[in-house]
Amino acid sequence: MSAITEWQETTIGALASVSRGASPRPIASSRWFDASSAVRWVRIADVNRSNGRTLLTTTQALSPDGIARSRHLAPGTLIMSIAATVGIPVITGVPTCIHDGFVALENLKVDQRFLLYLLKASEGMLRESGQSGSQMNVNTDIVKSLHVCIPVDLGEQERIAAALWDIDDLIAALERLIAKKQAIKRGMTQQLLTGGARLPGFSSSWEEVTWSDVVTPQPGNSQIKGRLSPRRNVKAQYPGFSASGQDVWLPTWDVEGDGVVISAVGSRCGRAFLATGRWSAIANTHILLPRSNRLDASFAMLYFNDEAFWIKGGSGQPFVQVGSSLSKRVKLPPLDEQRAIMNVLGDLDWNVNLLRSRLVKARAIKAGMMQQLLTGRARLPVGDAT
Incomplete structure (x- = not known):
């Protein structure tokens, strides 16, 4: 050696x-x-x-x-x-x-x-x-x-540079693959949400409706302070909600299953968030919960999390115009097809997130390599002498 x-x-x-x-x-x-x-x-x-x-x-x-x-x-x-x-x-x-x-x-x-x-x-x-x-x-x-x-030694310089170049090649390949997967998802989303492509096993017609036909908007409530009743142990029923004497903060919503929560007022109005499982929440009138038994919550997020969906008003304090926004028409697939569409798109998201995780690790590895190899703290194996 x-x-x-x-x-x-x-x-x-x-x-x-x-x-x-x-x-x-x-x-x-x-x-x-x-x-x-x-x-x-x-x-x-x-x-x-x-x-x-x-x-x-x-x-x-x-x-x-x-x-x-x-x-x-x-x-x-x-x-x-x-x-x-x-x-x-x-x-x-x-x-x-x-x-x-x-x-x-x-x-x-x-x-x-x-x-x-x-x-x-x-x-x-x-x-x-x-x-x-x-x-x-x-x-x-x-x-x-x-x-x-x-x-x-020039050879050691070359080996260090080659190792760093290789990790950069890996990072670039992951970035290209993520971009490709995201483009595929955008194309599939466009096709699946318009009926341009149907998943195997689904052939029934889609119903053309307005969003207000299938969604009941439930706003938050500023009057959220209630009185504790002997017949209703609210604190026991809703763990985590605070009580002081006989006053208790009552949850605005008590939801079983997934739900979409929308910011209705302020600089971030039109932003939607998905809440899953059994959940309760305190919310003021700036928050909106669309309720529906004809919509899968994740499917609805594809529309409601797009700020372009919401018609807005106001100047200093913008807000979403709920009635006008929900008057838009949409072709809606049956609930089981909505869920099947989200399973396909969810698989694509899982793959993209896995690649993103690999990309984060590759970048961290590169940062460590630069810190160690460019200072001589770590040395690459030396080849056999010729």
Whole structure:
């Protein structure tokens, strides 16, 4: 086995040539831009929209005049933002020009991908070194003087970079899969809620109704303080509700089964929440409980949790116009088909949530890897010597 190599403290300036970009002036002039140009103009928004590793596209491109007045870079150049949003590095994947809010790091004496991750890990230090004004910025001298530690052996740098690149590949794959599953769910929801697609075993016609035909809106009650009766031990019947002497806070609703609770007044009016099982609640008149024996509560949430469903009024204090909102017409499947639809959509939600859990874990693993591998606290296995 090869010997474990040492790490050394150095500076970014010792590892790379650091040069600032340039901007054609006045920047608003159309003379500098050409949408058909192959040379792209990099803005921080483009970097933020990238995958954080390779920049493949931008919203703007430069004309020959614009290129001549900026800093032209070949594909495969490591760049980093130094103004406003400071310390965001990326490797260009196309011909680009950078303005003076970026620096290019060239003539590297270190593995490029390792340096990319090292700069990501150093973002906080760069920000602390930044010059405050109308916006945060750092200059090339600050970037050059940034102290870092690196393994002396290029092979170890490459192994660290490859491990981090692989975990980023996993994170990107999970993000794509989640987006795909969510798109599938949106499409299936649209089809299943309009009858454009029917589940196996269901063929009966859907009934066209208004929501008010199937829903009885039950508002909360501001008069929720009652008197304790000898014949009614309210506190025993509703554990958790407070009593003081003979006064007792009576639950507004006592519900057996699932229910949809809707915020009817205020900045969050139109938001719906699903309450499940056997439950009781104290609610004021700002809260609404639609009651129905023809609606599955989870199925109703698909409509009632969409703020666009609710017609709103008011200015300083918005509220939902319940009557007008529930006068809308809908084609409603039978209750058993509603539940079958929700089972299918619920399975998709379960899969998405499982993927999200894996994504959270992968991101946590990456954070730990960066903290350990980029400081030398943990070392990757060394391959056999050749």
